[in-house]
Amino acid sequence: MTRETMSGDQILAAGETRPAMTEEALLEINNLKTHFHLQEGIVRAVDGVTFSVRRGRTLGIIGESGCGKSVTAHSILRLVPSPPGNIVDGEILLHRRDGEQSGSRLEEHTDLAGLDARGAEIRAIRGGEISMVFQEPMTSFGPMHTIGNQIMESILLHQADVERAEARELAIENLRRVGIPRPAQIVDAYPHQLSGGMRQRAMIAMALSCSPRLLIADEPTTALDVTIQAQILELMTALQEEFGMAIIFITHNLGVIAEVADEVAVMYLGRIVEQADVIELFDNAQHPYTQGLLNSIPHIDDDKLHRLRAIEGVVPDPYQIPSGCAFSDRCPSFMPGTCDRAMPGLAETARGHLVRCFLFSDAEES
Amino acid sequence: MADGSDLLLEVNDLKMHFPIQKGVLRRTTGYVKAVDGVSLSIKKGETLGLVGESGCGKTTTGRCIVRVYQPTAGEIIYHDEGESVHIDRLDRQELKVFRRNMQMIFQDPFSSLNPRMTVLELVGEPLLAHGIARGQELEDRVAEMVAAVGLRVEHLPRYPHSFSGGQRQRIGIARALVQGPRLVVCDEPVSALDVSVQSQVVNLLQDLQKDLDLTYLFVAHDMSVVRQISNRIAVMYVGKLVEVAESEELLRNPKHPYSETLLSAVPRPNPHHAMQRLNLEGEPADPANAPSGCVFHPRCRYMEDVCTTDVPELTELRPGHHVACHFADQLELQGIAYVESGQS
Ligand SMILES: Nc1ncnc2c1ncn2[C@@H]1O[C@H](COP(=O)(O)OP(=O)(O)OP(=O)(O)O)[C@@H](O)[C@H]1O
Ligand SMILES: Nc1ncnc2c1ncn2[C@@H]1O[C@H](COP(=O)(O)OP(=O)(O)OP(=O)(O)O)[C@@H](O)[C@H]1O
Ligand code: SF4
Ligand SMILES: [Mg+2]
Ligand SMILES: [Mg+2]
Numbered sequence: 001m002t003r004e005t006m007s008g009d010q011i012l013a014a015g016e017t018r019p020a021m022t023e024e025a026l027l028e029i030n031n032l033k034t035h036f037h038l039q040e041g042i043v044r045a046v047d048g049v050t051f052s053v054r055r056g057r058t059l060g061i062i063g064e065s066g067c068g069k070s071v072t073a074h075s076i077l078r079l080v081p082s083p084p085g086n087i088v089d090g091e092i093l094l095h096r097r098d099g100e101q102s103g104s105r106l107e108e109h110t111d112l113a114g115l116d117a118r119g120a121e122i123r124a125i126r127g128g129e130i131s132m133v134f135q136e137p138m139t140s141f142g143p144m145h146t147i148g149n150q151i152m153e154s155i156l157l158h159q160a161d162v163e164r165a166e167a168r169e170l171a172i173e174n175l176r177r178v179g180i181p182r183p184a185q186i187v188d189a190y191p192h193q194l195s196g197g198m199r200q201r202a203m204i205a206m207a208l209s210c211s212p213r214l215l216i217a218d219e220p221t222t223a224l225d226v227t228i229q230a231q232i233l234e235l236m237t238a239l240q241e242e243f244g245m246a247i248i249f250i251t252h253n254l255g256v257i258a259e260v261a262d263e264v265a266v267m268y269l270g271r272i273v274e275q276a277d278v279i280e281l282f283d284n285a286q287h288p289y290t291q292g293l294l295n296s297i298p299h300i301d302d303d304k305l306h307r308l309r310a311i312e313g314v315v316p317d318p319y320q321i322p323s324g325c326a327f328s329d330r331c332p333s334f335m336p337g338t339c340d341r342a343m344p345g346l347a348e349t350a351r352g353h354l355v356r357c358f359l360f361s362d363a364e365e366s
Numbered sequence: 367m368a369d370g371s372d373l374l375l376e377v378n379d380l381k382m383h384f385p386i387q388k389g390v391l392r393r394t395t396g397y398v399k400a401v402d403g404v405s406l407s408i409k410k411g412e413t414l415g416l417v418g419e420s421g422c423g424k425t426t427t428g429r430c431i432v433r434v435y436q437p438t439a440g441e442i443i444y445h446d447e448g449e450s451v452h453i454d455r456l457d458r459q460e461l462k463v464f465r466r467n468m469q470m471i472f473q474d475p476f477s478s479l480n481p482r483m484t485v486l487e488l489v490g491e492p493l494l495a496h497g498i499a500r501g502q503e504l505e506d507r508v509a510e511m512v513a514a515v516g517l518r519v520e521h522l523p524r525y526p527h528s529f530s531g532g533q534r535q536r537i538g539i540a541r542a543l544v545q546g547p548r549l550v551v552c553d554e555p556v557s558a559l560d561v562s563v564q565s566q567v568v569n570l571l572q573d574l575q576k577d578l579d580l581t582y583l584f585v586a587h588d589m590s591v592v593r594q595i596s597n598r599i600a601v602m603y604v605g606k607l608v609e610v611a612e613s614e615e616l617l618r619n620p621k622h623p624y625s626e627t628l629l630s631a632v633p634r635p636n637p638h639h640a641m642q643r644l645n646l647e648g649e650p651a652d653p654a655n656a657p658s659g660c661v662f663h664p665r666c667r668y669m670e671d672v673c674t675t676d677v678p679e680l681t682e683l684r685p686g687h688h689v690a691c692h693f694a695d696q697l698e699l700q701g702i703a704y705v706e707s708g709q710s
Contacts, residue, residue, distance in 0.1 A: 038528070064560045066530035135558075136477075181421070181652040185386075193384075196554070197420025222557040225419050225587050226631040227646050252560045253588070255633030259641075279637045296561040297635045298568075300590035300617070303704040307572075308565035308594060314516050 025052040025095055026246045027076070027130075027214055032090035032113070034068075034075045037083065043318040045071040045085070047270035048365075050346075053214065056244040060261030060278065062254065062293065064315055067267040069250045070135055073216045076248075077126050078117040087113050094129070094214075128158035131212040133203050133220040135250075140203045141191040147199075148172075148187030151206045158210045174205035177235060179228055196223035204232060211243055218250045233260055254297055258282060263352075266290045269315065269326040272346060276353040286355045288331045325358070333359055373445050374581045375408045375431070375549060380440035382426050386654060398654045400426040401437070402605035405680070408549075411575065413582040415596030415613065417589065417628065419650065422602045424585045428551040430454075431583065432470045433461055444468070446548065466496050468549040469542040478538055479526040485512065485537055486522040492545045511540045514574075516566055535559060539567065543574060551583045556591060568595055589632045593617060598686075601625045604651040604661045607680055611687040618701045621689040623666045626699040660692065668697055 034046040046068040053059045061069050074080045076092055092112040115122045126132075134140050141150055151171040155162055162170065168187070175183035178201040191199055200223045207215060215236070221229040233256070239245050249260055257264060257278070264281045266274040266289065274287040285291050292311035313330040316322060322329045324340040331339065338358050346354045347361035355361070381404075383397040400423045408414045416424050430437040433453055442453040444467065456464055472478040479488060489508045493499045499507055509519050515536040526534055535558045542550060552571070556564045568591060574580055586592050592599060592613075599616045601609040601624065609622040620626045630644040648665045651657060657664050663673040672692055680690040691697070 036528075043528075062560075065558075065563055066533055070530070179650055181650040182654065185654075195421040195425060201420070219558070223420060223554065223587070225417070225628065226589065226633065227628055228420050228650075229587070229633070230631045230641075230643055231646075252558075252564070253633070254561060254635035258635050258637040258639070259633050282635070282637050293561055294635070296565045298565075298590040298594045299635070300593060300632055301634070301702055301705050303706055305594065308568055310565035310569065311562040314518070317518060317520060 024055050026055045027248075028052040028091075028093040028095065028109075029072075029076070030091045030093070032072065032075060032092060033088045034071050034080055034085060035088050036085045041319040044270050044321075045318075046075060048090075049267070049270070049272055051265055051272065051275065053246045053248055055213075055246050056240055057262045058240070058247040058249055058260050060257040060264040061248060061250045061267060062252065062257060062264060063267030064269075064293075065252075066315055068270040069267060070218055072267075073132065073218050073248065073250060076112060076216060077130060077132055078112060078115060078122045079126075080117075082117065094125070124158070127154050127207075127212075128210050129212060130214045130216065131207040131210060132216040133200075133207045133218060135218040140206060141199065143191055146188050146190055147175075147194070147202045147206075148189075151175075151187075151202070151209055154206055155209050170209060171205075174209045175202060177208070178202070178205045179231055180205070197225065197228065200224060201228070201232070208235075208239065211239070212245060213243075214246045214248070216248045216250075219252070220249075221251070221253070221256060229256070236260070254294070266293070269318075269321060271326065271356065272354070273327065273356045274354065275346075276350075280350070280353055284350075284353070286349060286353070286360055287327075287357050288333050288359075289327050292330075292332075325356075335359075372409050373407050374410045374412075375583075376441070376443040376445065377404060377406050377427075377431065378441040378443070380404045380427065380430055380442065381438045382423070382430050382435055383438045396654055399605050399656060400653055401430065402653070402656070404440075404602075404605070404607055406600060406607065406610065408581055408583060409597075410581055411579055412598070413575070413584050413596045415592040415599040416583060416585045416602060417587065417592055417599060418602030419604070419624075419628075420587075421650070421653070423605045423653065424602055425553055427602070428470060428553050428583060428585060431549075432465075432468045432551055434470070444549070466498075466545055467547055468551070469545070469547040470551040470553060471539055471542045471555040472553055479534060479541075481526055484523050484525055485517070488526070488537055489540045489544055492541060496545055498545055507544060508540075511544045512537075514543075515540045515570060516563065536563075536567070539570075543578075546578065547580070549581045549583070551585070553585045554587065555584075557586065557588065564591065571595065589617070589629065601628065604656055605653050606661055606690065607688075608662065608690045609688065610680070615687055616701075618704070619687075620699050620701045621683055621687065621694045621697070622662075622691050623668050623697065623699065624662050626701070629702055630700065632702070660690070662691075668693060 030050050032046055032049045036043040036045055049072055063069055075087055093109045094112055095109045141147055148171050152167040155167040155170055172183045172187050180186050180201055204220055221232055261278045264278050265272050268289050274290045285294055295309050298308055311330055324342055325344050328334050328339040343365035344356045344358050345363035345365045346356045347363040349355050349360045380401055382401040383399050385394040386396045388395045404427055418424055429435045431442055437454055444451045444453050486508055490504050493504050517536055556567050584595055596613045599613050600607050603624045609625050620629055627644045627646055646665050651661055659675045660673045660678050663669045678690045678692045680688050683689050683694050
């Protein structure tokens with residue numbers, strides 16, 4: 001992740017490129033649209049999202065509650081409930097190198113969007129090549145089985161050469177790695193017997209148990225105290241350095257984002273509105289929505305305590321999205337006649353810095 | 367701990383021990399001492415922040431106070447209008463009536479809402495159950511509450527599954543506050559929210575506190591949010607309180623080594639910030655088999671022999687600053703260094 005990898009980069013002579021290991025895209029999402037067809041109308045939860053995640057790198061995704069972060073993540077693993085949800089457009093390319101194929105076919109990349117959501121191929125990928133820490137703990141753990149059995153099941157499913165007894169040892173070892181006390185006993189506990197943070201750590205243990213190439217972590221540390229949170233983030237960094245694991249890290253905690261992300265995508269109402277390198281994003285946020293988010297953060301080291309600021313208004317009803325820029329009805333920089341006329345396109349304002357706002361570019365969404 | 371009549375809640379030596387059961391006969395082989403001798407008090411209109419390691423017993427403490435759990439031992443006394451109610455001794459019927467006074471906002475917005483009820487039913491149910499309102503009046507009050515937490519009237523006929531995490535948490539807050547409780551146990555009420563909505567909800571909780579004279583026990587992991595809303599902060603470690611002080615005092619001058627470690631790990635929303643995190647060595651403590659002496663001793667950087675044998679009591683080091691550490695008055699610990707605020 002950032003700091004370590006960055007200092008490593010500085011050793012490279014000018015003009016030299018980064019090692020291919022980190023430059024190479026592992027997952028490439030192009031114009032993804034996932035919509036929900038409800039009685040009241042269509043919810044365009046994800047509406048034209050494009051990004052890629054590189055090997056060994058961490059992409060942070062932030063954005064207002066309901067902007068489509070989890071639906072994006074669920075789309076990758078084809079876990080969006082259908083009906084009412086459908087991927088209506090776009091591709092989700094999982095790139096592989098030689099010898100990394102898990103399925104029977106031998107192509108270089110698989111379009112996950114084109115797979116049968118209930119088929120064998122995506123089931124082999126889920127929890128194996130790509131694993132996920134869910135925002136809802138109960139999505140990972142059914143209430144009826146011990147967490148140990150559930151972790152073992154995942155190990156046995158994806159690692160053909162592992163025996164049952166060994167899987168149990170692996171499950172215990174993974175629980176220990178995420179800082180669960182007395183893992184040899186907790187392995188036999190039911191989910192309701194664990195505290196919120198222990199459940200979350202058990203989920204992380206399960207997600208990491210098969211050494212995934214891509215980890216999608218959806219709010220993985222909300223229930224953890226800052227010390228354990230720091231240890232989990234360190235564990236993820238270590239695995240990233242060791243195996244080149246890529247991470248999509250979804251969180252509302254901008255302190256965590258500042259620490260783990262290499263690159264950050266900011267979403268609003270189903271679209272990316274700004275994307276940049278983490279340092280650029282914090283130092284030079286351009287989109288009024290991103291600025292609003294950054295201004296809302298309480299700072300523990302501020303000498304004075306003042307009432308928290310928030311972005312005016314609420315996210316529009318998904319059935320009544322304003323015409324033009326989706327943020328226009330809340331934006332302090334709103335320009336009548338411009339912002340309400342067309343949807344701004346995502347334009348590059350500096351190298352690698354993308355912004356969707358007419359203050360910075362005339363580009364319109366086609 | 368505190369004196370006089372301005373107390374709303376007093377908890378004395380609270381214990382909650384869960385049996386560990388083994389085998390087909392479910393024989394009890396030991397106890398998880400999730401809460402093991404917690405004493406605290408909260409004044410009327412005050413917010414007490416409760417922080418600590420994941421699994422240390424914060425939620426269990428909250429659940430005992432609102433009597434979701436029947437505590438193993440200890441007293442929970444609620445003072446209001448000259449009367450004192452022993453919450454721990456209420457029977458089922460008394461509890462049903464008393465519940466109106468205290469509510470809990472839950473950590474997990476996903477499993478705490480019945481998926482087969484609409485928002486109107488979810489938020490309206492407590493009003494109906496307590497016979498507070500019905501019919502049009504109920505709908506009006508629900509609509510008002512729902513608007514107060516930043517949801518829309520159009521959301522009323524919808525079911526929880528069609529809402530995002532943050533939206534569901536707001537439904538939970540509306541449901542807890544709609545019947546006008548006096549004491550609210552907020553168990554990580556904003557950890558599922560984006561920072562802007564988090565600000566709105568924190569501001570909302572503060573406004574409601576003033577308007578409705580609410581008293582909060584506020585459990586959270588985000589120290590800057592805890593600081594924002596709490597008058598005092600209590601730090602918990604494996605079933606026990608290790609430090610209690612005024613918020614700014616606790617952040618600036620922590621006196622317990624665990625508090626120091628916790629504060630050193632607070633992430634800053636600033637990629638240039640260089641963390642000087644103190645690592646917690648060793649295994650996390652196990653509430654089923656807590657260490658002897660000071661519960662923190664196996665992981666403490668300042669441990670001496672006496673720590674392995676003698677339990678340090680929570681004692682008042684300075685007025686209002688309580689610490690449970692044998693060396694509290696000698697250690698020079700690092701807190702949060704304040705910087706001049708750059709903005710407004
Ligand atoms: N099963 C579903 N049926 C209908 N609408 C849904 C469903 N799941 C999600 N949505 C809608 O899709 C939108 C995006 O939801 P999503 O869960 O991705 O938000 P999010 O960005 O993850 O928010 P949060 O930060 O609160 O978790 C929301 O408007 C939500 O109401
Ligand atoms: N119903 C139960 N049965 C058995 N053990 C339990 C039960 N509920 C909680 N525990 C145990 O009690 C301890 C304290 O749990 P609690 O949920 O109070 O922690 P917490 O401080 O709220 O943690 P977190 O910050 O992770 O939410 C944990 O060790 C947990 O495993
Ligand atoms: S396009 Fe206009 S309305 Fe949208 S964010 Fe930029 S200034 Fe604000
Ligand atoms: Mg989500
Ligand atoms: Mg808890």
